[in-house]
Amino acid sequence: MIALLTFAKDQTVGIARVLGLTLYYIVRGRTDRRVVLEQMWEIGNRSVFFVIVTLGFLGAILIFQTSFQSQRLFGDVSLVGPASLPLLCRQLGPALCGLMVATRVGTGIAAEIGSMVVTEQVDALRMSNAQPVDYLVKPRFYASLVMIPALSVIGVFTAWMAGLLVSTAVYHTNPSTYLNFGMVRASDAIEGLAKAVVFGATIPVIAAHSGLEARGGSEGVGAATTQAVVNSSLAVIALDFLIGGIAFVVKAA
Amino acid sequence: MSIEFLDIHKAFGTNKVLDGVTLTVEKGQIVFIIGKSGAGKSVLVKHLVGLIQQDAGRILFEGEDITHYTEREFFALRKRCAMVFQHSTLFDSMTLLENVALPIRKHKGLSHGDSLAAARDKLALVQMHEMAARFPADIGDGLRKRVAIARALTLDPEYVVFDEPTTGLDPVSAVRVDRLIRQMSDDTGVTSIVVSHDLRSIFGIADRIVMLYQGRIRLDGTPADFRGSDDPVVHQFVNGLPEGPMEL
Ligand SMILES: Nc1ncnc2c1ncn2[C@@H]1O[C@H](COP(=O)(O)OP(=O)(O)O)[C@@H](O)[C@H]1O
Ligand SMILES: [Mg+2]
Numbered sequence: 001m002i003a004l005l006t007f008a009k010d011q012t013v014g015i016a017r018v019l020g021l022t023l024y025y026i027v028r029g030r031t032d033r034r035v036v037l038e039q040m041w042e043i044g045n046r047s048v049f050f051v052i053v054t055l056g057f058l059g060a061i062l063i064f065q066t067s068f069q070s071q072r073l074f075g076d077v078s079l080v081g082p083a084s085l086p087l088l089c090r091q092l093g094p095a096l097c098g099l100m101v102a103t104r105v106g107t108g109i110a111a112e113i114g115s116m117v118v119t120e121q122v123d124a125l126r127m128s129n130a131q132p133v134d135y136l137v138k139p140r141f142y143a144s145l146v147m148i149p150a151l152s153v154i155g156v157f158t159a160w161m162a163g164l165l166v167s168t169a170v171y172h173t174n175p176s177t178y179l180n181f182g183m184v185r186a187s188d189a190i191e192g193l194a195k196a197v198v199f200g201a202t203i204p205v206i207a208a209h210s211g212l213e214a215r216g217g218s219e220g221v222g223a224a225t226t227q228a229v230v231n232s233s234l235a236v237i238a239l240d241f242l243i244g245g246i247a248f249v250v251k252a253a
Numbered sequence: 254m255s256i257e258f259l260d261i262h263k264a265f266g267t268n269k270v271l272d273g274v275t276l277t278v279e280k281g282q283i284v285f286i287i288g289k290s291g292a293g294k295s296v297l298v299k300h301l302v303g304l305i306q307q308d309a310g311r312i313l314f315e316g317e318d319i320t321h322y323t324e325r326e327f328f329a330l331r332k333r334c335a336m337v338f339q340h341s342t343l344f345d346s347m348t349l350l351e352n353v354a355l356p357i358r359k360h361k362g363l364s365h366g367d368s369l370a371a372a373r374d375k376l377a378l379v380q381m382h383e384m385a386a387r388f389p390a391d392i393g394d395g396l397r398k399r400v401a402i403a404r405a406l407t408l409d410p411e412y413v414v415f416d417e418p419t420t421g422l423d424p425v426s427a428v429r430v431d432r433l434i435r436q437m438s439d440d441t442g443v444t445s446i447v448v449s450h451d452l453r454s455i456f457g458i459a460d461r462i463v464m465l466y467q468g469r470i471r472l473d474g475t476p477a478d479f480r481g482s483d484d485p486v487v488h489q490f491v492n493g494l495p496e497g498p499m500e501l
Contacts, residue, residue, distance in 0.1 A: 123304050124342035127335065128404075129328050129359040 059159025
């Protein structure tokens with residue numbers, strides 16, 4: 001138990017250090033726009049199909065189950081489409097996308113950086129006066145900050161559309177009844193986007209930290225990727241809870 | 254002028270790697286650091302350029318105490334003391350020329366074009382200029398090592414650390430790399446610290462040999478001292494004997 005707490009503390013301190021350095025180099029260093037674009041392509045390309053498939057199925061399941069309950073309780077499913085959109089925007093979309101992307105993007109970043117560490121390429125960077133955080137983490141940070149919210153928007157849209165398919169096919173809902181934006185408030189969209197942006201900032205930092213901590217040979221890289229998934233998934237869930245709480249308090253005030 | 258390691262201790266968790274290493278490297282020599290795999294040779298030399306920080310002990314670089322240098326202070330030192338890593342640490346996404354140009358650009362703040370021109374000269378030094386536009390993945394290990402050496406030489410360092418420069422190379426490439434190290438040392442007077450367990454290199458080009466064993470210096474002397482040593486551990490190592498007192 002003590003060992004676990006110490007480990008958690010070390011991880012948190014380490015992640016905070018990487019975050020601090022990333023922000024420092026964002027303010028101080030120059031940024032190679034080409035590298036950021038490459039990373040954006042890399043992250044988007046690597047995840048877009050995955051996000052569409054997973055969020056599509058999750059959306060279909062969500063709408064099916066909600067409609068099922070709604071049918072049973074109220075004998076009517078006409079509110080399921082409009083009512084699920086705020087939920088998807090605010091909560092399920094960003095959180096599920098965050099978790100999916102944490103595995104997909106997080107492992108990619110941890111494996112790339114981890115293998116550079118164990119093959120001493122990171123040491124070589126330091127010898128060349130190129131700081132690893134500036135050179136490797138910063139471009140991935142920028143890229144994720146843009147791409148993870150973009151993927152979340154795509155994910156929410158896909159989930160809702162998959163729900164539309166289920167709703168019309170199984171419950172014979174009229175598409176115009178389903179496709180009703182009336183229940184979404186600006187605050188839902190803002191909360192969802194805020195979450196996606198925060199995940200976009202944390203996932204690359206956490207994954208990069210795991211990669212930079214990789215030791216030993218290829219087993220070290222494997223352990224680092226696992227660590228990246230565990231840490232970034234935990235962070236997504238904790239931050240989701242935290243931001244949700246803050247939004248609740250802000251709206252109440 | 255010299256580099257002095259004074260009573261260096263380093264442990265990773267419970268793994269005690271260096272347990273009081275004291276060593277002086279005189280300028281102009283080729284000093285070999287030898288020892289079995291995992292003896293802590295790489296860990297020791299990485300202290301010199303600030304890639305690893307000691308738990309206890311001091312390091313003097315030409316009389317200056319670098320023990321508590323910050324990363325920024327080490328930048329200046331890394332121009333004077335370069336390192337060729339054990340792995341082929343060329344960046345896969347860059348051409349050979351761009352690989353060599355990176356430290357020039359970063360350390361000297363030269364423009365992209367100027368750094369490429371300077372890099373071309375360094376590649377010529379190791380006879381690799383004709384392959385400048387190729388990528389690391391397209392050439393063999395021996396050639397990659399030459400490019401890594403060229404990259405280390407880009408800033409005209411006074412000291413170069415080679416970490417197992419011949420490990421993993423075929424015998425011919427290995428001898429060529431040895432010859433390159435010797436020739437560099439003779440031509441430019443650069444001080445070379447070579448980490449190795451390649452007996453042929455050790456007795457081929459070393460001026461002085463230091464053996465690391467169980468976290469300490471076991472023997473420090475000339476190749477002749479090593480050949481004549483009656484220390485059973487040294488004897489076993491330099492003769493490559495499978496049986497003997499050396500722990501596994
Ligand atoms: N960054 C590190 N973190 C933890 N352990 C390390 C690190 N670097 C080296 N070690 C450990 O230190 C010991 C010596 O390693 P090293 O110096 O690489 O040996 P070698 O003499 O073969 O170069 C090994 O047990 C290795 O696992
Ligand atoms: Mg080594």
